[in-house]
Amino acid sequence: MIETPHQQAAESGASALLLLAHGSIDPQSQESTRALAHAVGLSQACRVEVAYLRHARPRARQVLRTLAETGHDRVVVVPLLLTSAFHARVDLPRALTDPPALVPVVTPVLGSSPEVPDERLIAALRRRLTELDVEFDAVVVAAAGSSDSDACSSVTAMASALGANLGLPCLAGFASTASPTAAEAVAQLRLAGARRVVVASYCFAPGLLFRRAADASTEAGAVGISEPLGDAPELVGLILERYREACDVQTGAGVSTEVL
Structure with a gap:
């Protein structure tokens, strides 16, 4: 779990945020993803977790199970992907198939569309x-x-x-x-x-x-x-926007694995 000052506020029925990264065998890749999650957690009163599609642990189902066991009933998954290619179209839905007890809302990938770069x-x-x-x-x-x-x-x-x-x-x-x-x-x-x-x-x-x-x-x-985007403040802001938009969708509307 990513430790943040808001950890306790995230328990018992509140929303959680899961950053779902591609993953790499390079340990520095996981360190960078955890640093991004920490930066997001410092800016938002919710529990922030990390999971990976490939090459690293934990996987999404494991994290969703843990969140359900600790009393969370709403989870937003933000895919750390920059294009809607194979990983977004195939790996991402596969990773979230038959989630244990807790059904998340999945936001669009963070990358820009061909027409409107973010x-x-x-x-x-x-x-x-x-x-x-x-x-x-x-x-x-x-x-x-x-x-x-x-x-x-x-x-x-x-x-x-x-x-x-x-x-x-x-x-x-x-x-x-x-x-x-x-x-x-x-x-x-x-x-x-x-x-x-x-x-x-x-x-x-x-x-x-x-x-x-x-x-x-x-x-x-x-x-x-240049260094990867990592925990750049602009990226943190984009993730938080996706999270808050998804929370607005969840409010009064249940939860869904359908991508927003």
Whole structure:
């Protein structure tokens, strides 16, 4: 359980918030997710828990069982996913199939749609780039990658929005599956005349796949790789908005596993 000052207030019939992450075998990924959960808990009087779809424990059913046993009757699941790709369409519903005793409300994934990139995610990416403390004249937004064209389009839209926000050339790059890779996008910007390209890590937490993409981008000439979004205040605000919207839906309307 994530310890917060509001832990006791979350018991006995109140709502709880479950952050459901993809998961990684990298221990730093789990540490980053727990830090995000702690930051959310500091800002909201509810119990905040973490579960994972793959590679790490606990899983969602286990956490939901614990919450039901400790007297919670309402749970909001916020998926820590940036696109509506395979993990959102398949892994997420599977993880919440036949929940034990407690049926949650599941919010949309946190990533932006292809048409309307979320301003808070843009601000969080910009915050992490600022923390690099290096000068740059072009950016690659590096995401996980997917065979889902809509998922890739949402990353491309985020790159365009971040570029417009910064007033700089900005391309999408992917860690796997889709093209171009982050390293290829770095090389493309350098061929177009950029001299100091940085990579904006469009992910919630570090992982082995992103480390490989970061290493390849550095070899391609990137002068800096930003930290993952982690516990950025803008991300905390977005999660809390999703949680409160879901609580409003739950009030007087029961609970549902149907995605809002």
